[in-house]
Amino acid sequence: MQSVDVVVIGAGFAGLIASRELGRAGLEVLTLEARDRIGGRTWTDHRLGRDLEMGANWVHWVQPHVWAEMTRYSRGIVRSPRAEEASWHGADGTPRTGTLEEFMALIDEGQQLVVDDVREAMPRGVDPTNGAIRDLDRLSLQDRFDALDLDPEARAANESVWVGHVNAPLDQVGLSSALRWVAATGGHWQLMHEASATYRVVDGMRGFTDALAGDIPGEIRLNTTVISVTQNGAGSDAHAVVETADGARIRARRVISTLPVNAIAGIRFEPALPEVWRRQSTETVASQGTKVWLRAKGHLPRFFAYASQHHPLSVLKAEFYETDEQGDYTVLVAFGPDHTRIDLDDLAGVQAAVDAFRPGIEVTEVTAHDWMTDPLSRTTWMTHRPGQLTRDLAELQQPDGAVHFATTDNADLWGGFIDGAIESGLREARRVAEALLPH
Numbered sequence: 402m403q404s405v406d407v408v409v410i411g412a413g414f415a416g417l418i419a420s421r422e423l424g425r426a427g428l429e430v431l432t433l434e435a436r437d438r439i440g441g442r443t444w445t446d447h448r449l450g451r452d453l454e455m456g457a458n459w460v461h462w463v464q465p466h467v468w469a470e471m472t473r474y475s476r477g478i479v480r481s482p483r484a485e486e487a488s489w490h491g492a493d494g495t496p497r498t499g500t501l502e503e504f505m506a507l508i509d510e511g512q513q514l515v516v517d518d519v520r521e522a523m524p525r526g527v528d529p530t531n532g533a534i535r536d537l538d539r540l541s542l543q544d545r546f547d548a549l550d551l552d553p554e555a556r557a558a559n560e561s562v563w564v565g566h567v568n569a570p571l572d573q574v575g576l577s578s579a580l581r582w583v584a585a586t587g588g589h590w591q592l593m594h595e596a597s598a599t600y601r602v603v604d605g606m607r608g609f610t611d612a613l614a615g616d617i618p619g620e621i622r623l624n625t626t627v628i629s630v631t632q633n634g635a636g637s638d639a640h641a642v643v644e645t646a647d648g649a650r651i652r653a654r655r656v657i658s659t660l661p662v663n664a665i666a667g668i669r670f671e672p673a674l675p676e677v678w679r680r681q682s683t684e685t686v687a688s689q690g691t692k693v694w695l696r697a698k699g700h701l702p703r704f705f706a707y708a709s710q711h712h713p714l715s716v717l718k719a720e721f722y723e724t725d726e727q728g729d730y731t732v733l734v735a736f737g738p739d740h741t742r743i744d745l746d747d748l749a750g751v752q753a754a755v756d757a758f759r760p761g762i763e764v765t766e767v768t769a770h771d772w773m774t775d776p777l778s779r780t781t782w783m784t785h786r787p788g789q790l791t792r793d794l795a796e797l798q799q800p801d802g803a804v805h806f807a808t809t810d811n812a813d814l815w816g817g818f819i820d821g822a823i824e825s826g827l828r829e830a831r832r833v834a835e836a837l838l839p840h
Contacts, residue, residue: 411659413441418826492553568690
């Protein structure tokens, strides 16, 4: 049986950060990754004639943990194209078209009203469970909209914006998700919009994670699925045995699991996971949507478009322009609130979903990764259901004997983002180092 100081399960950002910190502290660390690649829910893949981000994409300098790592590894940023046109659905369900400025004027009042109490709800973005949120956490985003006296046109546009942010139907997402992201940007919803969907990493997430992995002293073992973690001993003899699908058994003084809440049940833990993990994993978090890349004929205008939360796709944007032997084409990115509503093998169905935004776009190819059916994720970006944040976050951050938990799902500041994954990896690496290297 192999023996190491620490086994890290998962080579996404949380796992890579934890492995780097502990390895550079002098501990022997083994990182086990079930996929054939590093990156977790970040994945740069070559499709539709260019490198595309199949998972997490955008970063911003107001995200302190990710920005520190980008500085460390000399990663630059590039702005997603600014839209020249905007489309959205009106109160009667039919499309409207205008300028970016006209759309922003339409949503301005509603966006502010949704989060108007953020400074009382979450006075400090780094402490998202303290404040009036303790009373408000029972509410869904839909509850908040239902309580606002918005003009029907403005309400339709505002709801469509938020369903794009939270990647799920609004009645299943806690108001806490909107409030904590705006709290992280000092209470300014406009800055939250920019921080969550504007700047990409130069050379993509693959270049970023490759640079990080190159800084890790220990081994990263790919194509290695962990099936069980068994804790043994007590006190100074406390340890865990990690078993993999290929029959390997590894003894470790500490284990760090980086699996998302929705996917952690794929590993058998002895003793069983703490009740908070079992409960939230059974409930699942709210995110259940999809991210889709599409190829369309011709050089389309720079635009963004919103449909409603009841459509298969709720957000559509022109991102890239390419040319090949077939001529000019535009690469579009779309998001939908429910991954079961869109069948990527049904091009006619995808075309109908796009027609709901802007008739006249001819889709010729579509590609995506279904993170919801991926057994290693079973979620897109984390958004809480009503009540989950204040009930569970603090407990989800606590180690269980020799087992620690690092995931963007249990981060304080930018939960659900790459920044949150890095935060959690740093947090658990520090705790493990303090336990194993008390000097």
